[in-house]
Amino acid sequence: MGLILCLSVIFCVDLISAEIVCPVCGRPFPDTVETCPNDGSDLTIVGQLVDASVDETDTESDTDSLTEVPEAEEPEASVKYKRRDVTISRPAEPATDDADYRDRRSRVIKERRGPIYLMEQRRRRRARALEQDRRLRAQFDLRREQYLQNRDQLHDLWSRARSGSALATKRRLYGMSAPLASVGYRITSMGEGDHFGPLSAVEIDLNLTRKRTRIGLSTAVGVRALETRNELVFIEHLSVGLQYPWRYSPYILLRGGIGALASERFDRKMVYFLSSVGGEVGIDCWITPWIALTPSLGYTRYIVDQVYWNSFSAKLSLGF
Numbered sequence: 182m183g184l185i186l187c188l189s190v191i192f193c194v195d196l197i198s199a200e201i202v203c204p205v206c207g208r209p210f211p212d213t214v215e216t217c218p219n220d221g222s223d224l225t226i227v228g229q230l231v232d233a234s235v236d237e238t239d240t241e242s243d244t245d246s247l248t249e250v251p252e253a254e255e256p257e258a259s260v261k262y263k264r265r266d267v268t269i270s271r272p273a274e275p276a277t278d279d280a281d282y283r284d285r286r287s288r289v290i291k292e293r294r295g296p297i298y299l300m301e302q303r304r305r306r307r308a309r310a311l312e313q314d315r316r317l318r319a320q321f322d323l324r325r326e327q328y329l330q331n332r333d334q335l336h337d338l339w340s341r342a343r344s345g346s347a348l349a350t351k352r353r354l355y356g357m358s359a360p361l362a363s364v365g366y367r368i369t370s371m372g373e374g375d376h377f378g379p380l381s382a383v384e385i386d387l388n389l390t391r392k393r394t395r396i397g398l399s400t401a402v403g404v405r406a407l408e409t410r411n412e413l414v415f416i417e418h419l420s421v422g423l424q425y426p427w428r429y430s431p432y433i434l435l436r437g438g439i440g441a442l443a444s445e446r447f448d449r450k451m452v453y454f455l456s457s458v459g460g461e462v463g464i465d466c467w468i469t470p471w472i473a474l475t476p477s478l479g480y481t482r483y484i485v486d487q488v489y490w491n492s493f494s495a496k497l498s499l500g501f
Contacts, residue, residue, distance in 0.1 A: 201228035353470050358426040359391040360465060360473045365498020371405050371414075371483055371490045378490075380405045380414060386498065395424045395432055405442070416440025416455055430465040442485055453485045465500060473500035 200209045201224050203217040210217070215225050222228075363386045372378035382403025390396045397420050405412040422434030442453045463477025475498045483490045 200231045202231050203227075204229060350470060354428045354467050356426055357428060357467045357470070357473070358393070358424050358430045358465065359388045359395050359397070359432065360475070360500025361391065362387050363473070363475060363498040363500035365475065365496050367401060367403070367494050367496040369481060369494035370492045373407055376408050378405055378407055380492075382414065382416075384496065384498070386500075392426055393424060395422045395434065396420070399436075399438075401438075401440075410445055412445075413443040414440065414455065415443075416457060418457070420461070422461075424465075428467050430467070432463055432465065434461045434463075435459075436461055436479070436481070456484045457481050461494075461496075463496070471501060474498075475500055 201212045201214065202209045203219065203222050203224060204227055205222050206217060206219040208217070208219060209231060210224065210228075212228075212230070215223065217224055365384050365386070367382045367384050369380045369382075370377050371380050380403050382401040384399050384401040386397055386399040388395060388397040399418045399420060401414070401416050401418065403414045405414055416438045417440055418436050418438035420434040420436045422432055424430055424432035437458045438456065440455045440457075442455045444451050444453065459479055459481035461477050461479035463475055465473045465475045467473045475496075477496045477498075479494045479496065481492055481494055483492065
């Protein structure tokens with residue numbers, strides 16, 4: 182019994198005296214500590230067992246060797262984990278003197294380019310500018326030649342077009358006949374006794390056919406001037422005739438019309454039925470393809486209540 186108690190005490194002393202060393206910070210801890218309080222390493226896996234009977238100086242020298250020498254000795258067979266940062270040495274990165282070192286700056290050429298490089302750059306820029314100037318001059322010369330050719334062609338086309346337009350205008354003018362409508366002034370006579378009795382009228386003509394056969398309508402409103410009174414005349418004519426198409430287009434017409442004559446006699450206002458028949462010759466003179474000047478002469482027989490007048494008339498009208 183005493184022998185068993187003695188062995189138990191010796192075994193407890195051995196257990197209490199056992200220590201474990203953290204391979205990261207190098208500090209020893211009792212084997213009851215499972216986690217390193219300095220760096221959090223799991224001592225049950227990576228810890229190195231150390232005998233407590235060894236003196237403190239030997240322990241410190243061992244820990245210093247662990248921290249200073251990267252190539253550590255192989256741990257005991259009881260340790261299952263092998264530290265690669267302790268057993269394998271890695272080359273340290275070269276130190277740099279530049280405190281503001283950046284990875285981007287390491288890829289940039291730091292030395293300044295010399296005068297030869299600048300001269301080469303200026304030479305290249307000048308060569309590019311000369312090449313661009315040569316190309317632009319060539320394009321300008323090509324466009325100028327094309328413009329000169331086109332100008333000559335356009336001049337010829339314009340000359341032909343102008344002559345053709347003049348010819349077309351001439352042909353059109355010499356192919357004209359009666360205007361579509363015209364406004365004119367006609368003067369004739371309806372005398373009474375020894376008085377000439379001039380009749381002045383404004384006449385509007387509308388031509389229904391305008392080529393060789395001429396059919397039209399005309400409306401005349403005028404005033405018959407006598408010694409003692411003035412009479413108002415309104416008459417509508419229908420005209421039929423022939424015409425030769427030309428710039429100076431002559432024509433001949435037969436005219437017949439009916440209307441009214443308003444008079445005041447013996448302090449009484451009276452309206453008489455008026456009719457007329459006659460003929461007319463004239464010529465349409467086309468100044469432009471849109472304007473014609475038409476002089477004409479005519480003979481007209483006016484009849485009012487068994488009274489008639491044989492009169493000649495002259496007319497000048499402007500046609501469109």
